[in-house]
Amino acid sequence: MAFAGALLATVGLVSTASASTPEGVELGSSDTEAGVTAARHSGLRGVSAYEGTGVPADVTAYGAQRVPAGHRIRGYATPTGDVGIQSIIGADNRVRVNPTTSFPAGATVLITRTVDGVERQHCTGWMFGASLVLTAGHCVYNQTSGWYTGQLKFYPGANGTTYPYGSCTAATLRSNTGWTTDGSADADYGGATLNCSVGNTTGWYGAYWTTASLNGTSTTIQGYPGDKAQQQWTHTDQVRESGSLRLYYDNDTVGGNSGSSVHTVRASGSSGCSGRCSLAFHAYGVGSNGHNSGPRITESRFNLVIGWR
Amino acid sequence: MRRAHLALLIGVLALGACGGESPTSDAGTPPPVTAQATVTGVVTDSAGRPVTGALVQPKSLDDPAHPVPELAVLSGPDGRYAWHLAAGRYEFTATKDDRAGTPAEVTAAVGGVEQLDLRLP
Numbered sequence: 001m002a003f004a005g006a007l008l009a010t011v012g013l014v015s016t017a018s019a020s021t022p023e024g025v026e027l028g029s030s031d032t033e034a035g036v037t038a039a040r041h042s043g044l045r046g047v048s049a050y051e052g053t054g055v056p057a058d059v060t061a062y063g064a065q066r067v068p069a070g071h072r073i074r075g076y077a078t079p080t081g082d083v084g085i086q087s088i089i090g091a092d093n094r095v096r097v098n099p100t101t102s103f104p105a106g107a108t109v110l111i112t113r114t115v116d117g118v119e120r121q122h123c124t125g126w127m128f129g130a131s132l133v134l135t136a137g138h139c140v141y142n143q144t145s146g147w148y149t150g151q152l153k154f155y156p157g158a159n160g161t162t163y164p165y166g167s168c169t170a171a172t173l174r175s176n177t178g179w180t181t182d183g184s185a186d187a188d189y190g191g192a193t194l195n196c197s198v199g200n201t202t203g204w205y206g207a208y209w210t211t212a213s214l215n216g217t218s219t220t221i222q223g224y225p226g227d228k229a230q231q232q233w234t235h236t237d238q239v240r241e242s243g244s245l246r247l248y249y250d251n252d253t254v255g256g257n258s259g260s261s262v263h264t265v266r267a268s269g270s271s272g273c274s275g276r277c278s279l280a281f282h283a284y285g286v287g288s289n290g291h292n293s294g295p296r297i298t299e300s301r302f303n304l305v306i307g308w309r
Numbered sequence: 310m311r312r313a314h315l316a317l318l319i320g321v322l323a324l325g326a327c328g329g330e331s332p333t334s335d336a337g338t339p340p341p342v343t344a345q346a347t348v349t350g351v352v353t354d355s356a357g358r359p360v361t362g363a364l365v366q367p368k369s370l371d372d373p374a375h376p377v378p379e380l381a382v383l384s385g386p387d388g389r390y391a392w393h394l395a396a397g398r399y400e401f402t403a404t405k406d407d408r409a410g411t412p413a414e415v416t417a418a419v420g421g422v423e424q425l426d427l428r429l430p
Contacts, residue, residue, distance in 0.1 A: 226381030
């Protein structure tokens with residue numbers, strides 16, 4: 001009895017703490033209905049997308065490094081994409097994003113990793129603040145080798161061999177113990193605080209959480225598949241299964257898409273989040289249920305990543 | 310009052326034991342290293358020369374299938390690649406441009422390093 005009471009007391013403390021609203025976070029209408037517990041917990045809370053100020057004349061004004069056109073990153077392009085990759089479900093319906101200088105293309109980030117002096121395509125990330133990139137946990141931390149400190153570079157809006165927003169490096173790599181200690185695929189998300197504020201010019205994605213089923217909600221994945229030589233590609237599908245910690249969808253992806261925002265587009269003025277609103281972090285190819293998947297943005301995850309801004 | 314404090318402490322400990330998702334960063338204490346399986350090898354062409362920049366993709370053959378991280382793992386200048394994965398049975402394929410190699414199968418054990426060379430046509 002005392003144990004149950006203690007649990008309740010503790011849950012109460014956690015709930016109170018997590019219910020506090022981080023700065024800049026917009027509440028859905030149901031969250032403002034004081035005393036309506038059910039509405040509060042099935043409500044929707046988030047932060048809207050910001051479309052940025054556009055390509056600057058000088059990226060160094062934001063602390064980014066200029067990158068000359070033609071800068072070589074190891075990768076390749078397949079003419080058709082039809083190379084039998086499992087996470088392309090059915091026909092390859094990806095569409096190239098070109099140019100990449102408008103939102104959200106500029107806020108979609110190519111992540112490279114340099115090992116033994118060779119820089120290679122690695123993952124995708126998405127701006128979630130002036131200096132914050134979110135991505136998959138396995139893009140910043142590996143259970144065998146640890147943090148990828150000093151190995152990662154971030155190129156917002158990279159387009160083949162042109163880099164309109166330059167590049168930045170990470171001041172801090174971030175994840176959570178569900179991934180770094182437990183290695184749980186359900187908690188495979190992370191991020192990087194950059195040494196630049198390029199998000200002010202690229203803009204950033206919004207995000208929201210809800211405990212309601214998201215089945216049928218449209219999902220767009222825009223990022224850097226490893227078979228397309230640093231080009232940005234996109235595909236839209238819908239949520240096929242909603243787990244409490246994971247979303248499943250049939251967007252066509254390839255290795256390199258890890259860390260992409262799984263987002264939906266919400267009308268201006270929508271409760272909680274409007275514009276490009278992230279629902280999950282893309283992380284895995286087809287699993288046992290036949291769908292691609294990624295960790296879902298939950299209330300506690302939302303509060304955690306907002307705290308990284 | 311003392312009983313309430315004790316109950317609260319037990320509650321905190323119980324929740325802590327359940328895991329959870331506390332923030333971590335590379336500025337903090339390194340988390341314990343967890344054993345994974347490693348699969349490494351060299352991608353070569355039909356003449357046996359190392360192929361650089363080939364995309365190496367695993368597919369889980371276990372039932373239920375392990376989810377495979379969607380990393381871009383590309384072979385280096387010496388054709389070498391390395392994947393760290395959950396232990397299990399996998400089929401690996403190398404692709405480059407419009408070429409796809411014959412899939413090759415491997416069973417990878419926790420803490421082990423399996424050598425799996427891949428060939429492109």
